[in-house]
Amino acid sequence: MKRPPRLEIPRKAIYRLSIYLRCLLRLKANRLPTVSSEALARAAGVKSTQLRKDLTYFGQFGTRGLGYDVEQLAQLITDLLGTNSLQPVILVGVGNLGTALLSYRGFEQEGFEIIASFDIEPRRGRHSTKPLLPMDQLAAFVHERGVKMAILTVPVTAAQEVTNQLVAAGITGILNFAPIVLQVPEDVIVNNVNLAIELENLSYFIQG
């Protein structure tokens, strides 16, 4: 899969690719063979020019006068995102939120599988078929299974230290739920999710 000038592409454009993909999959399920940028953009909640501009970062995929081939564009975006094959992910920190996410079956549907979880104190609560392992087995496990992505759900006080361990073990993508700005080498990428901040943000806007 050719993906040329990755550096100048806005981060938000990549997020939108995921949104477009979801819309395309719905269209595909409805047996729609093609879609115009106008229709797809409406479904994704953006302007059609933005959709077209986003796609031009990666090449030309449409047919003028006709639109885009739904299946082909969906496959293209899947290739770009690298979610063709099921990707192994580990989860670190089996507290409240970690347990919650482990019992969430939604990741598998989207191409990700949490293959193991880790905690300093591996507790009684077994979770389905996935092993819950002590932290000292993390490095070996990650190496052996070639895991690249981790979901981080440890308390904020432990987050930076655990991150250091993850990075040392070879993890290059971290989905961080701890409310702290993690320090990582520049080849490691961190996406932050903070549910409390999302609620606070709503709170700000609904006042008045």
Place this chain on the structure above:
Amino acid sequence: MKRPPRLEIPRKAIYRLSIYLRCLLRLKANRLPTVSSEALARAAGVKSTQLRKDLTYFGQFGTRGLGYDVEQLAQLITDLLGTNSLQPVILVGVGNLGTALLSYRGFEQEGFEIIASFDIEPRRGRHSTKPLLPMDQLAAFVHERGVKMAILTVPVTAAQEVTNQLVAAGITGILNFAPIVLQVPEDVIVNNVNLAIELENLSYFIQG
């Protein structure tokens, strides 16, 4: 609490306010009385000019030559965000993710309380002390308790229909976990969280 020209303030600046607040609370816990924009910005992972610019949207709070009073600035941001008092939130859609979030105790610590959950089919699985109610009681409950915010964790196929019900019931802030762009009146605000998209986004950046 005076909050003047709300319209022109960048959305991202509001998100950053939440981040600053968390840093300030840590400083406060460490008994630091004041902090410079430089130090606070470093903790928050932004440039000091950005922090100062963000604050000027709301007024002038620092002392030149000295910095900001930690406690006072924390209180100010709390006031701005409207999280002084515990805010009631409902959760709709008690499937996998909904159950997961109900068992997550992290919201209370940040000023939000899920006071009830709703589902078309209120199942056996009781969750702690919170009532799990059928959808037809939603409107009355929201009205009676003055609830303004909802966490939406229904399947994507039901998301728009349930959103319509929420809006009709008087909800004005929705934290949406369904992978769909919700149509709402302009006085209703929606924040989207999509864990699969966050993982996909990581996936894109770690390839190579």
Place this chain on the structure above:
DNA sequence: AATTGTGAATTGATTCACAGCT
């Protein structure tokens, strides 16, 4: 006739540079 692809224009956000306080 319809619709894409894209350089130019515009809008928005961030950073700079420094004036103004304490």
Place this chain on the structure above:
DNA sequence: AGCTGTGAATCAATTCACAATT
């Protein structure tokens, strides 16, 4: 001397306008 507050300058993202293509 140190640090905030902010207009001006820069940088980035979005939208426009239209040429190119089927």
